[in-house]
Amino acid sequence: MEYLPSIVLWAAIIGYLVYTLVIKKNKNRREAEDGGDRERYQSAVKAMLKEPESFRLAYAHWEEQESYGRTVKTTYHRYGLAFKDQMLCVFPLGIDKKTREVQAARPVVLTPENLGKVRVKAKEKDGTPERLEIWLGDKKGHVIQELTVDGENLRKNRWFPVNILQREECGALRRFIDGLAQQVERENPEVDALIQAESNEGIGVIGAVVSGIGAVFSLFFPPAGLAMCLIGLVMALVSKLKGTTTKKWLLISGACMVFALGFSWFYLKYIFV
Numbered sequence: 001m002e003y004l005p006s007i008v009l010w011a012a013i014i015g016y017l018v019y020t021l022v023i024k025k026n027k028n029r030r031e032a033e034d035g036g037d038r039e040r041y042q043s044a045v046k047a048m049l050k051e052p053e054s055f056r057l058a059y060a061h062w063e064e065q066e067s068y069g070r071t072v073k074t075t076y077h078r079y080g081l082a083f084k085d086q087m088l089c090v091f092p093l094g095i096d097k098k099t100r101e102v103q104a105a106r107p108v109v110l111t112p113e114n115l116g117k118v119r120v121k122a123k124e125k126d127g128t129p130e131r132l133e134i135w136l137g138d139k140k141g142h143v144i145q146e147l148t149v150d151g152e153n154l155r156k157n158r159w160f161p162v163n164i165l166q167r168e169e170c171g172a173l174r175r176f177i178d179g180l181a182q183q184v185e186r187e188n189p190e191v192d193a194l195i196q197a198e199s200n201e202g203i204g205v206i207g208a209v210v211s212g213i214g215a216v217f218s219l220f221f222p223p224a225g226l227a228m229c230l231i232g233l234v235m236a237l238v239s240k241l242k243g244t245t246t247k248k249w250l251l252i253s254g255a256c257m258v259f260a261l262g263f264s265w266f267y268l269k270y271i272f273v
Contacts, residue, residue: 028154032163037100041162044104045080045091055082055089056176058169059162060134060147076159079147080104083176086183087111088136090145097158108145110136116191117141118181122174128167129174139188141195149173200242204249207235211256218260222267229253229260 211232218225
């Protein structure tokens, strides 16, 4: 009898895993095959379109993460996509967790006229796209929209509330996005350079921040502060050598380095005796 609590505990764990990974998943897959959630989101999107029969539709989602110190906030977004020719309409969706009714908000309309960069990363199975990770940017290389499109969407919790199978739509969207990306690339060949330049400038910004922290540290522990200022200066210098147009991050890092050197000399000569 002394092993009874352990047996009960393991039986409960195994039962929960079987229910979650097998029984519940199969139930959700059968519901997805019935197409109830698919019909609800498509009806909501079609009601917002002038010529719904001319568009292909797909369901998408995105998990946005924001860091606040040690806290990470995750916001879950759901979208209905309508696409044809070189037009992609992204409809934010509101889904009631209990009734599962769907409402579509005003869409963001994306075409080669307002797009500067399109990236797509596909995960395939037997030559068929199972997941598309789509990045859409403007003419300056800044993100407009990020989307994840899965061929199989099964309800897991309140953040993943739908059962939708859309492998055919996923394949159609892949072909559409590939064509859109090629057209946008031809019309905006300079955007890659803008993205790279901004990335290089980011290194300089980080270098200036590290140098600033090092300058403060040098007041309390000069060796550590001096080392941090050196690291920051090297980062700012690398950023400049890679083509960053602004000099301010290099100047800030250089000023911090001069301050750290000066205080370290003062510390060694007059305080550390």
